[in-house]
Structures are given as structure tokens and as C-alpha cells.
Amino acid sequence: MDEERARPGLRERKKQRTRQAIATAALRLFAERGYEETTIADIAAAADIAPRTFFGYFPSKEDVVFAEIDDRLAEVSERLRRTPGETPMETIRRSIVDVLNAVVAEHAEYGAIQVALVLERPALRARALQRLTDAQDAIEALLRDLCPGIPEIDAVAASGIAVGGMQAVVAHCRREGYDPVSMRTALDRAVHVVEHGLVSVEALSRPSP
Structure with missing residues (x-):
């Protein structure tokens, strides 16, 4: 029953496919033409959508570079919930x-260009750093919910490690x-390495009630 509720509906799956198509088209064009040379209109045409539709999924061309990061963080937020009898670890x-x-599986062909874009452009690097900080804050909050009473520094360190x-x-790898x-x-x-780094956090090894 929980799995059925967690499974996205048809409309949501269609939106996710469109979002992924936009992101993949954008990365392909960045690789072929260059980041600065690629316009939002180009990306929209490659993804077979109207330019205005692009803005229904991404606020800017910069944000499309981080589509996968945002999606994966959203997935972690959905999955990282307490399960009775299961330890937080x-x-x-x-x-x-x-x-x-x-x-x-995602962006295998264009993963390298995604990383290169972030490393080469200060504005994108700043956005990446902000997203990393936001992700750590979000995971820290989830850990606090997953492990009520976890010491503050343990939660901060664990989210940073993960x-x-x-x-x-x-x-x-990319x-x-x-x-x-x-x-x-x-x-x-x-x-394995991350898990080894987290084993010293006692709260993560206690089963949820």
C-alpha cells in the first residue's frame, strides 16, 4: 500500500519525462555548441517544447545544469523516512x-560535460556550492527526524559525510x-566508505520504534 502511494501518477511521470528530456537536450547542446552559444529557444526546440514551457520546469538556463542534482535530492527526501524495525543506517x-x-543510468553520455560546466564557470560553481550546502542542510534535517535526539554535531557531520x-x-566518475x-x-x-564513516554515530544504529 505504501509503495502504491509512493508511485507517481501518470501526469507526474509525464512531467518527469519532459523535465528529463529538457535536461538531456540541454546537456547535448552544451556539448555540441557550447554553453554560452546555446539559447533557451535552442533547448526548447531540441526537446520539442515551446520556449515558455521551458520556464515551467526551470527558472533559467543555469538551473537546467543542476536538474539531476535537484531530482536526486528530492528522491532522497522521499525515501529517507522512518521504517519500523529498521535502523536509520x-x-x-x-x-x-x-x-x-x-x-x-542518467546522463551517462553527457555526465562529463555537466561536471566540466560547473568547474569552468564561476557562476555555476557558486550555484553548485549553494546546492551542496542546501543538500547537506536538508539531509541533516531528515536525519534529525529519522533519529530523534541525535546529537547536533553527529547530525551535521553525518550529513556532510553522506x-x-x-x-x-x-x-x-563523470x-x-x-x-x-x-x-x-x-x-x-x-x-561502503560512507557507511564506515557513519558507524560511530550511535543513533544511526538504533532501530526505529
């Missing part, structure tokens, strides 16, 4: 693995051009 592991499956560690490995199998192996290892 088990919930975190399950949530991360589910989301990473989507990361490996978000920073996984983001760094994803960026590395920058270095890892194929999907190699990226999956690298991310599995990253999950």
Missing part, C-alpha cells in the same frame, strides 16, 4: 542505493569518463 543505505541506480562523499565520487559498470562499482565502494 539501514534506511540510509537502502535510500542511497536506490538513488544511485538512477544516477548511473552528501559530500557521494557527490565527490559521482563527479569524479569527469574521468567511467562507463556505467565501472561507475556502479565505484559508487558501491563509496557507499
Whole structure:
């Protein structure tokens, strides 16, 4: 029953497909023409939508670069909920693995250009830093809900380890051009390293009531 409620409806799936099509078209054009040379009208035409429709999904051309980051954070927020009898660590592991499956599959061909854009342009790098900070704050809040009474520093450190560690490995794999199998192996290892870093947080090992 919970899974049925969690499964998006037809309209929501259609919107998500359109959003992904816009993001993929944008990254392809950035790779082929260059970021500055690509206009929103170009992206809309490549995605087979009207330019005004673009703004129904993204506030600006800069935001489309971060579509995947925003989507994955939203997924984590949905999945990182208390499950009776399951320890927070088990919930975190399950949530991360589910989301990473989507990361490996998405934008495989244009992942490197996504990372390069952020590294090469100060404005995009600043946006990326703000998103990273926002993601850590969001995960920290979720951890507090997942583990009532967790010490403040434990929650801050745990969110930093989880978000920073996984983001760094994803960026590395895309920058270095890892194929999907190699990226999956690298991310599995990253999950292990992150989990090892979190085992000292006692609150994460207590089963939810």
C-alpha cells in the first residue's frame, strides 16, 4: 500500500519525462555548441517544447545544469523516512542505493560535460556550492527526524559525510569518463566508505520504534 502511494501518477511521470528530456537536450547542446552559444529557444526546440514551457520546469538556463542534482535530492527526501524495525543506517543505505541506480543510468553520455560546466564557470560553481550546502542542510534535517535526539554535531557531520562523499565520487566518475559498470562499482565502494564513516554515530544504529 505504501509503495502504491509512493508511485507517481501518470501526469507526474509525464512531467518527469519532459523535465528529463529538457535536461538531456540541454546537456547535448552544451556539448555540441557550447554553453554560452546555446539559447533557451535552442533547448526548447531540441526537446520539442515551446520556449515558455521551458520556464515551467526551470527558472533559467543555469538551473537546467543542476536538474539531476535537484531530482536526486528530492528522491532522497522521499525515501529517507522512518521504517519500523529498521535502523536509520539501514534506511540510509537502502535510500542511497536506490538513488544511485538512477544516477548511473542518467546522463551517462553527457555526465562529463555537466561536471566540466560547473568547474569552468564561476557562476555555476557558486550555484553548485549553494546546492551542496542546501543538500547537506536538508539531509541533516531528515536525519534529525529519522533519529530523534541525535546529537547536533553527529547530525551535521553525518550529513556532510553522506552528501559530500557521494557527490565527490559521482563527479569524479563523470569527469574521468567511467562507463556505467565501472561507475556502479565505484559508487558501491563509496557507499561502503560512507557507511564506515557513519558507524560511530550511535543513533544511526538504533532501530526505529
